[in-house]
Amino acid sequence: MKQVETSVHLRARGVSVLIELPDGEPPRILHWGGDLGEFGENGIAFARRAVPHSRPATDVRPGLIAQEATGFLGHPTLTGSRNGLAWSPSFVVESVSESDDSVVFEMTDPLAQLRISSTLSIDRSGILAVSHRLTNEGTDPYSVGELALALPVPLAANEILDMGGRWSLERQPQRRPLETGTWLRELRHGRTGFDSPLVFAAGTPGFNNRSGTVWAVHFAWSGNSRLWAERTPEGDQSLAAAELLGPGGEILQPGESYETPTLFGAWSDRGVDGIGSRFHERLRSRPRHPRTARPVTFNTWEAVYFDQTPETLSHLAEVAARYGVERFVLDDGWFLGRRDDARGLGDWRVDREVWAEGLEPLVTTVRQLGMQFGIWVEPEMVNPDSGLFRAHPDWILHVPGRDEPLLWRNQYVLDLSRQDVFDYLIDALDDLLTDHPISYLKWDHNRDLLDAGKADGRHGVHATTLGVYRLMDELRLRHPTVEIESCSSGGARVDLAILERTDRVWGSDTNDALDRHLIQRWTSVLLPPELVGSHVGPPTAHITGRTHDLGFRASNAVFGSFGIEWDIARATPAETAGLDTAIAFFKRFRDLIHSGELVHGDLPNPSATLQGVVAKDGSEALYQFSQLTSPPIAVPGPLPFPGLRADFSYRVKGIELPAHAHPAQHVMPAWWDDQELTVSGQVLSTLGLALPGLGPEQAVFVHLTQVPPAGL
Numbered sequence: 001m002k003q004v005e006t007s008v009h010l011r012a013r014g015v016s017v018l019i020e021l022p023d024g025e026p027p028r029i030l031h032w033g034g035d036l037g038e039f040g041e042n043g044i045a046f047a048r049r050a051v052p053h054s055r056p057a058t059d060v061r062p063g064l065i066a067q068e069a070t071g072f073l074g075h076p077t078l079t080g081s082r083n084g085l086a087w088s089p090s091f092v093v094e095s096v097s098e099s100d101d102s103v104v105f106e107m108t109d110p111l112a113q114l115r116i117s118s119t120l121s122i123d124r125s126g127i128l129a130v131s132h133r134l135t136n137e138g139t140d141p142y143s144v145g146e147l148a149l150a151l152p153v154p155l156a157a158n159e160i161l162d163m164g165g166r167w168s169l170e171r172q173p174q175r176r177p178l179e180t181g182t183w184l185r186e187l188r189h190g191r192t193g194f195d196s197p198l199v200f201a202a203g204t205p206g207f208n209n210r211s212g213t214v215w216a217v218h219f220a221w222s223g224n225s226r227l228w229a230e231r232t233p234e235g236d237q238s239l240a241a242a243e244l245l246g247p248g249g250e251i252l253q254p255g256e257s258y259e260t261p262t263l264f265g266a267w268s269d270r271g272v273d274g275i276g277s278r279f280h281e282r283l284r285s286r287p288r289h290p291r292t293a294r295p296v297t298f299n300t301w302e303a304v305y306f307d308q309t310p311e312t313l314s315h316l317a318e319v320a321a322r323y324g325v326e327r328f329v330l331d332d333g334w335f336l337g338r339r340d341d342a343r344g345l346g347d348w349r350v351d352r353e354v355w356a357e358g359l360e361p362l363v364t365t366v367r368q369l370g371m372q373f374g375i376w377v378e379p380e381m382v383n384p385d386s387g388l389f390r391a392h393p394d395w396i397l398h399v400p401g402r403d404e405p406l407l408w409r410n411q412y413v414l415d416l417s418r419q420d421v422f423d424y425l426i427d428a429l430d431d432l433l434t435d436h437p438i439s440y441l442k443w444d445h446n447r448d449l450l451d452a453g454k455a456d457g458r459h460g461v462h463a464t465t466l467g468v469y470r471l472m473d474e475l476r477l478r479h480p481t482v483e484i485e486s487c488s489s490g491g492a493r494v495d496l497a498i499l500e501r502t503d504r505v506w507g508s509d510t511n512d513a514l515d516r517h518l519i520q521r522w523t524s525v526l527l528p529p530e531l532v533g534s535h536v537g538p539p540t541a542h543i544t545g546r547t548h549d550l551g552f553r554a555s556n557a558v559f560g561s562f563g564i565e566w567d568i569a570r571a572t573p574a575e576t577a578g579l580d581t582a583i584a585f586f587k588r589f590r591d592l593i594h595s596g597e598l599v600h601g602d603l604p605n606p607s608a609t610l611q612g613v614v615a616k617d618g619s620e621a622l623y624q625f626s627q628l629t630s631p632p633i634a635v636p637g638p639l640p641f642p643g644l645r646a647d648f649s650y651r652v653k654g655i656e657l658p659a660h661a662h663p664a665q666h667v668m669p670a671w672w673d674d675q676e677l678t679v680s681g682q683v684l685s686t687l688g689l690a691l692p693g694l695g696p697e698q699a700v701f702v703h704l705t706q707v708p709p710a711g712l
């Protein structure tokens with residue numbers, strides 16, 4: 001640990017976080033943004049502001065712990081009380097421990113008998129992580145209303161980008177000006193939520209995929225939360241988040257602590273892509289980040305739903321294997337009584353009425369065909385019509401005394417803060433994984449939590465969220481090689497806390513390639529493509545009723561963790577051939593897609609998108625040009641290809657996945673069939689390439705490979 005002066009300066013990858021340690025006050029983040037370099041002897045006087053009239057006599061700033069006691073009247077960091085007292089804490093720094101990339105501030109308020117330990121760290125991708133732990137050092141209970149995490153952003157960041165969404169249309173971007181006051185998002189679903197802003201950002205006016213300076217936060221929590229942007233009349237502006245604790249808050253008995261989830265902050269001076277690229281780099285550097293080629297997955301859900309028989313599924317497995325599928329996932333419907341979504345949840349034993357010989361024959365077939373076997377579970381839920389509920393009606397989250405909590409998809413939520421519930425579930429899951437050679441769990445969670453009370457009557461979302469983390473952690477300890485997919489009615493549990501314990505997310509329930517394209521685009525601001533499941537669904541999407549040709553469906557799915565979710569036993573010969581090509585394409589390019597830098601062009605109108613992945617050394621790139629709606633202009637002009645090395649030359653190859661209908665609006669530029677076209681990176685990134693004029697819901701790819709300089 002270094003000797004700490006009056007400030008702390010964390011730096012990484014072009015990012016600086018400058019923290020001042022004022023006398024008698026919590027530390028203040030004076031700057032989070034571009035690198036400040038080394039600053040010399042004069043310390044940080046340059047950053048102290050003038051004191052305006054009609055204010056306390058000091059430069060009041062929110063501080064890491066924003067508090068009224070030192071003059072700040074914006075959103076406070078800590079709300080809570082000791083039975084109505086100790087409501088205005090005043091923390092002072094007791095100690096500071098600093099290393100090269102992190103700092104821990106120990107702060108106390110002897111009067112309120114509270115301690116806060118705040119940790120800030122910056123990783124090699126320049127992502128800042130902040131969290132607090134609050135401890136009750138008094139002799140009577142302290143009730144925490146909210147413990148918030150806030151990062152300052154400069155006034156230049158006056159446009160907000162966050163996300164809304166609903167079932168089967170997650171992560172819809174929304175923008176608005178950041179003005180005096182608060183823009184608040186509350187997520188009370190008891191899970192992360194379809195409408196959870198994966199990133200909540202503020203940037204310079206008009207910031208775009210590749211332009212503008214952007215500050216973005218992600219709140220790593222799968223329970224209830226609040227995220228907000230605030231500008232005070234004094235000009236303090238911040239992006240903030242807090243766990244939304246239940247009424248009455250979290251009661252801390254003497255000596256007990258409450259820990260916040262982590263708030264991650266990413267800064268970029270090259271638009272939204274710079275934010276995504278930092279998050280992707282962070283995620284890819286995790287020890288448990290999936291490092292094997294992401295397997296082509298077949299999921300049975302939209303192929304058979306609950307209509308499972310050993311014969312149908314063995315047949316599907318054989319068909320899947322012929323396509324070169326590498327992972328076969330048996331979805332919902334395999335366990336006791338589960339003939340529809342009204343019964344069975346909780347009874348995690350194979351239904352012998354359907355599976356007379358158990359799952360072994362299917363698992364054996366799948367494995368003999370060279371595929372991994374995966375299976376669906378929804379451990380946190382129970383149907384009233386189940387053996388588990390009949391035996392333990394008291395195991396559900398509910399308001400005691402109110403007999404019939406609201407059903408949602410015919411199910412209740414188990415109270416995972418109970419040890420007996422935890423024990424039952426860990427045993428059931430452990431048995432399932434021990435008894436069968438299962439490589440993959442699709443872990444679903446199909447409802448919001450309503451009236452989620454624990455047995456003691458108190459609000460249970462906080463405890464049950466920690467309960468599911470504990471359950472997953474314990475299961476992974478026992479079965480470290482099993483991968484887990486986080487599914488929640490599609491994409492309602494996507495956040496970096498669940499991703500600490502899972503290996504893939506199901507992006508959405510919709511396999512409609514058009515909706516899915518944009519869902520994936522906005523999911524990718526946080527997650528790299530290898531973590532986001534994306535399947536080729538049936539020709540007519542079951543959720544929207546919209547029909548897309550295979551070319552468009554497959555084009556979309558290859559830019560993720562590719563899979564198929566469609567009754568391929570009934571595919572026509574043309575579809576079979578098309579799917580073969582799409583799978584070969586994915587296998588050919590998955591290493592690049594799953595390791596390169598994801599880039600997005602800024603196009604002249606929103607009818608089309610241009611996204612690409614560029615290899616880290618710039619030697620190869622794959623771009624996808626997707627015409628989403630009818631183009632307002634007949635053919636796109638040359639479009640610049642972002643992310644390339646200007647000093648390289650590239651061989652250019654156009655690729656179209658098969659089975660696109662070829663209507664009148666499908667015209668190729670002259671170079672399309674030229675096998676020898678070479679263009680400099682400078683031209684490609686400045687002027688760009690002329691692209692095909694496509695009709696709506698069509699996509700093409702452009703593959704670029706570096707041409708070695710002459711003489712080599």
Ligand code: DGJ
Pocket residue numbers: 301331332376444446487488489490506508509
């Ligand atoms: C919701 C999921 O998102 C679907 O993919 C499927 O697994 C169903 N649940 C099964 O009930």
